[in-house]
Amino acid sequence: MAILLAPMEGLLDYALRDTLTRVGGIDLCVSEFIRVTGTLLPERVFYRVLPELEQGGRTAAGVPVRAQLMGSDPACLAENAARLAGLGPAGIDLNFGCPAKVVNRHGGGAALLQDPELLQRIVSAVRRAVPAAMPVSAKMRLGFDDDRRAEACAQAIEAGGANQLVVHARTRAQGYRPPAYWDRIADICQAVRLPVVANGEVWSVADARRCLRESGCADLMLGRGMVADPGLALAILADQGRAGGRPETGWDELRPLLVLFWQRVVERIEPRARHGRLKQWLNYLRRRHPEAEAAYQALRTVNDTRVLEAWLDEQQSAQPGPVLACA
């Protein structure tokens, strides 16, 4: 069984990939999308989204990172994929699922699911543009307004020569509203031969069990569930008999992770955006950890880096005590 870490633009960036992959259980990451709109992007854009390109296309923990491109023009995507491939990512992934209106209006992301023929042309152009040994994968939703073309889209992606397909088990119209329709992934698996990875709404070991059973997939991609509980991948592997047992990640384990995350943020992210990055992660952690809830509320009201740093110092010294006492 393989577990992939989902691409999450504006949330699961270099800093969080570095942090979460150190915990373990993740086999492969996919980067945030890189938008391709009619120009050949300079290399610095690729390095900005994937600083891992400077370290052999892997996170510090050694987990490979695939680069995701999003666009709708086959020739332009192919040209960018060729340049990107030269920098050594662990493959090229194509985004066929973004629900953002501005992206869809320009024919990108999930809008492409209305045109399986174009999907095939995109995958095939990108496949031809990158070395044969480099995997080309795709990530799709079940459809745009409805899921009637889900199988046709998957077949088009396969015909284009993709090596792997991740399916987020909802249409664009269904947004992020639960449930996810894992049984529709099983239908897709029946229609294609390429490896299919199930994605969507896996927050716990019990969800993972059901998702694997209903989708019939061997592999999972985890997004928000892993951000909310960095130990989730290891817990799923343990439940599937692939690793030793493991309780849910406790706050004591999260403290050093938060400190490490902040170090990565400071290294890579401009000062005015740093505060927001930590707040976003805490927004997911607070679902399970009252300590994160207290910190999140304090950071929401006090937009002051000194407060943030004092809180992180407190976490680093790991003395049990009031969270954000200085706020």
Ligand SMILES: Cc1cc2nc3c(=O)[nH]c(=O)nc-3n(C[C@H](O)[C@H](O)[C@H](O)COP(=O)(O)O)c2cc1C
């Ligand atoms: C904030 C956010 C950003 C996302 N950015 C991307 C992206 O850049 N590329 C992509 O293919 N999917 C993106 N997604 C979709 C996720 O990769 C994933 O398919 C979705 O969250 C469902 O999985 P989950 O329930 O495990 O989170 C994003 C989702 C969220 C919530």
